[in-house]
Amino acid sequence: DSGVTQTPKHLITATGQRVTLRCSPRSGDLSVYWYQQSLDQGLQFLIQYYNGEERAKGNILERFSAQQFPDLHSELNLSSLELGDSALYFCASSTHHHSGPGGYNEQFFGPGTRLTVL
Amino acid sequence: GIQVEQSPPDLILQEGANSTLRCNFSDSVNNLQWFHQNPWGQLINLFYIPSGTKQNGRLSATTVATERYSLLYISSSQTTDSGVYFCAVEMHSNSGYALNFGKGTSLLVTP
Numbered sequence: 001d002s003g004v005t006q007t008p009k010h011l012i013t014a015t016g017q018r019v020t021l022r023c024s025p026r027s028g029d030l031s032v033y034w035y036q037q038s039l040d041q042g043l044q045f046l047i048q049y050y051n052g053e054e055r056a057k058g059n060i061l062e063r064f065s066a067q068q069f070p071d072l073h074s075e076l077n078l079s080s081l082e083l084g085d086s087a088l089y090f091c092a093s094s095t096h097h098h099s100g101p102g103g104y105n106e107q108f109f110g111p112g113t114r115l116t117v118l
Numbered sequence: 119g120i121q122v123e124q125s126p127p128d129l130i131l132q133e134g135a136n137s138t139l140r141c142n143f144s145d146s147v148n149n150l151q152w153f154h155q156n157p158w159g160q161l162i163n164l165f166y167i168p169s170g171t172k173q174n175g176r177l178s179a180t181t182v183a184t185e186r187y188s189l190l191y192i193s194s195s196q197t198t199d200s201g202v203y204f205c206a207v208e209m210h211s212n213s214g215y216a217l218n219f220g221k222g223t224s225l226l227v228t229p
Binding site: 033035044050056058088090092097098106108109111 | 148149151153159160161162163166168204206208209214215216217218219221222
């Protein structure tokens with residue numbers, strides 16, 4: 001158990017709908033990252049928050065948004081869902097926002113939310 | 119961004135055999151991690167190893183940062199080692215940092 005929790009484990013919805021995925025980081029971790037794993041694109045970084053502020057954006061679609069709350073949990077909102085959004089969505093957490101030379105910033109992953117869009 | 123290449127893409131071993139998985143990366147890195155994704159989809163941390171050598175039971179890893187590669191050794195493989203092994207390096211992305219994953223090595227260990 002990594003200490004990162006994600007809910008729900010599975011989500012089945014229809015095209016055009018909106019869903020919210022939730023993540024609670026490990027105790028003491030300030031950074032939360034969201035990743036998407038699909039068969040054709042592999043594991044891709046979506047977005048990072050550090051202590052409530054957005055710090056980095058990857059290949060995140062405009063239909064997707066996220067936030068990190070004062071208690072450090074994070075939510076990923078996916079709207080106007082398409083069939084191609086079906087994927088495994090992971091949340092990860094770490095202590096800092098980056099490693100830096102000689103620094104330590106190991107990322108730990110939650111169990112993921114498997115989203116199926118029908 | 120930093121390119122991460124893993125080899126081989128697929129590997130089939132008989133239980134008890136040893137194997138070496140390779141990860142090449144295109145630039146210097148501050149962070150390199152190895153993960154095992156089990157058949158249930160969980161990503162399990164194996165090593166945090168930007169340089170040097172570490173061992174954990176039957177697994178060990180070596181990163182030669184100056185030559186931009188990392189190796190994961192699995193000895194006396196067991197069927198529970200099956201799954202996909204990912205190498206990931208920290209990349210700089212739009213003022214922040216995140217992990218950039220290779221495509222993985224899919225390992226099947228047969229009894």
